[in-house]
Amino acid sequence: MDALLPRPRAEIAPGAVHVPDWLGFDAQRELVEACRGWRGYRSARLPSGGVMSVRTVCLGWHWVPYRYSRTIDDGDGSPVLPFPDWLGDLGRRGLADAYGVPAEDYRPDVALVNFYDAAAKMGMHQDKDERSLAPVVSLSLGDTCVFRFGNTENRGQPYTDVELGSGDLFVFGGASRLAYHGVPKTLPGTADPALGLTGRLNLTLRVSGL
Numbered sequence: 001m002d003a004l005l006p007r008p009r010a011e012i013a014p015g016a017v018h019v020p021d022w023l024g025f026d027a028q029r030e031l032v033e034a035c036r037g038w039r040g041y042r043s044a045r046l047p048s049g050g051v052m053s054v055r056t057v058c059l060g061w062h063w064v065p066y067r068y069s070r071t072i073d074d075g076d077g078s079p080v081l082p083f084p085d086w087l088g089d090l091g092r093r094g095l096a097d098a099y100g101v102p103a104e105d106y107r108p109d110v111a112l113v114n115f116y117d118a119a120a121k122m123g124m125h126q127d128k129d130e131r132s133l134a135p136v137v138s139l140s141l142g143d144t145c146v147f148r149f150g151n152t153e154n155r156g157q158p159y160t161d162v163e164l165g166s167g168d169l170f171v172f173g174g175a176s177r178l179a180y181h182g183v184p185k186t187l188p189g190t191a192d193p194a195l196g197l198t199g200r201l202n203l204t205l206r207v208s209g210l
């Protein structure tokens with residue numbers, strides 16, 4: 001995002017840290033290219049009958065609402081794409097920078113790569129299908145979104161709305177690991193055209209504990 005008004009790093013809730021502009025532009029472009037290379041983005045069908053507006057491809061473990069599998073059980077049954085070592089390195093760096101502590105032991109083995117077109121959003125939910133309570137590391141690319149970060153009790157107030165721009169890092173762990181969160185909207189057209197991405201991508205790195 002625009003460097004004229006640098007946005008400060010902020011602890012949104014205990015264990016939930018927003019680091020604006022964490023990834024430089026070249027790293028963002030490389031990550032967009034990697035996301036383009038992963039194939040199989042699909043809108044997950046929820047047991048409720050709903051279909052997510054976000055399109056997702058998974059690495060390491062495939063997420064089917066609400067469990068993980070090594071195969072695309074809601075698709076053609078093929079094996080999930082591998083979780084690349086370099087993405088684990090990025091996750092460790094993100095965690096270390098967000099919390100200001102070493103994070104060599106952090107070993108994410110799942111990534112959900114979410115694509116939001118101009119109309120996509122994500123309802124308030126907890127990331128609770130993992131058997132580990134290790135932090136979630138989230139990276140955003142392209143259009144800015146409104147990220148709603150709530151409490152661990154329910155989908156409602158209190159929550160804080162944070163704008164996540166391209167290159168922003170958001171980590172939630174500790175007392176916030178099971179906080180409800182969602183994306184009520186993106187802000188279409190806010191991405192830097194030079195990034196070559198129309199819409200928004202978000203990667204959440206997690207430890208499956210599986």
Ligand SMILES: O=C(O)CCC(=O)C(=O)O
Binds near residue numbers: 112122202
């Ligand atoms: O797109 C985001 O920033 C959040 C994604 C998310 O919460 C999820 O994939 O579970």
Ligand SMILES: [Fe+2]
Binds near residue numbers: 126204
């Ligand atoms: Fe989530």
